[in-house]
Amino acid sequence: xxxxxxxxxxxxxxxxxxxxxxxxxxxxxxxxxxxxxxxxxxxxxxxxxxxxxxxxxxxxxxxxxxxxxxxxxxxxxxxxxxxxxxxxxxxxxxxxxxxxxxxxxxxxxxxxxxxxxxxxxxxxxxxxxxxxxxxxxxxxxxxxxxxxxxxxxxxxxxxxxxxxxxxxxxxxxxxxxxxxxxxxxxxxxxxxxxxxxxxxxxxxxxxxxxx
Numbered sequence: 001x002x003x004x005x006x007x008x009x010x011x012x013x014x015x016x017x018x019x020x021x022x023x024x025x026x027x028x029x030x031x032x033x034x035x036x037x038x039x040x041x042x043x044x045x046x047x048x049x050x051x052x053x054x055x056x057x058x059x060x061x062x063x064x065x066x067x068x069x070x071x072x073x074x075x076x077x078x079x080x081x082x083x084x085x086x087x088x089x090x091x092x093x094x095x096x097x098x099x100x101x102x103x104x105x106x107x108x109x110x111x112x113x114x115x116x117x118x119x120x121x122x123x124x125x126x127x128x129x130x131x132x133x134x135x136x137x138x139x140x141x142x143x144x145x146x147x148x149x150x151x152x153x154x155x156x157x158x159x160x161x162x163x164x165x166x167x168x169x170x171x172x173x174x175x176x177x178x179x180x181x182x183x184x185x186x187x188x189x190x191x192x193x194x195x196x197x198x199x200x201x202x203x204x205x206x207x208x209x210x211x
Contacts, residue, residue, distance in 0.1 A: 008051060008193065010203035016052040016096075018043075018181055019210045021065075022173055028097035030104030036129050037107045042066075044158035045103060045136070047188050048151055052207065054099045064093040066103035072110070072136075076102070079109045110135040150190045158188030171210065178211040 016024070025039040046052055049067040056062070062069045073089045076082070082089070093099045111132045118125045125131050133155065134140055139148035165180030176184070182204050186194060194200075 008199070008203060010199055010206055012053065014053045014055055015206065016054075017209045018052070018185075018207050019171060019173065019175065021046065021052050022175055024096055024100045028100040030101050030108060033104035033108045034111055037104070037111075037132070038159070038163070040162040041155060041159040042100065042103050042107075043162070044155045044184075044188050046100070047158060047185065048154045048190065051203070054094070054096050063090050064099035064102060065096075066099070066106065068093070068102055068106055069138075072106050073102075075113065076105050076109050079112070080105065106136060107132055147190065147192070154188045154190055158184040161187060178208060181211075182208060 021043050022039075025042050029039060029042070046065040049062075050065050052065065054065050057067055060069075070086045070090075073086045077084045077086075077089060084092075089102070093102055111128055114131050114135060115125050115128055133152050134148075137148045137152050139145065139152065161180055161184035162176045165176035165184075167174050168177050169175075175181075185204055185207060186196070186200070
């Protein structure tokens with residue numbers, strides 16, 4: 001992931017609505033993704049990383065809803081025996097469902113690899129959940145940074161709001177209520193990109209279309 005400061009276009013036609021993301025996450029969840037990484041977390045990651053757009057990173061190598069970089073793609077291909085080059089996987093990610101699936105695969109790969117690496121050294125990962133999120137954010141070693149911590153906190157806050165919200169049935173989906181999602185979208189946006197006003201209202205309104 002990269003420190004994103006690019007101005008957001010609230011009307012970008014490439015952006016999915018929240019309800020579309022709910023369906024994508026449900027229908028394309030990677031079957032092997034550990035249960036601790038639920039769909040609401042995957043949605044939260046995709047919101048912070050790309051504001052629900054399946055696009056290449058602006059000025060960088062990452063791609064997809066979850067802005068996955070080349071190195072994790074290489075590790076995923078190896079772990080899951082896909083036999084694919086990075087270019088092949090990036091091409092696959094142009095399909096929305098595959099882009100979502102790869103977020104789950106990335107979390108699964110990082111989780112298992114971190115535990116295996118620690119075990120090989122005779123150690124135990126104290127908190128595999130947080131270790132995996134830090135791995136996804138690149139928040140370790142010389143790359144550890146406050147903005148990466150903020151991104152992780154945004155993921156956790158948005159996930160918690162969705163999970164704990166009063167739910168409603170909408171378009172045959174059981175989803176958090178509109179006010180909760182709107183608050184989650186705001187809290188799930190890093191402070192350097194978070195500012196209420198006309199632009200924010202237009203962005204939230206577009207993402208909440210269908211409610």
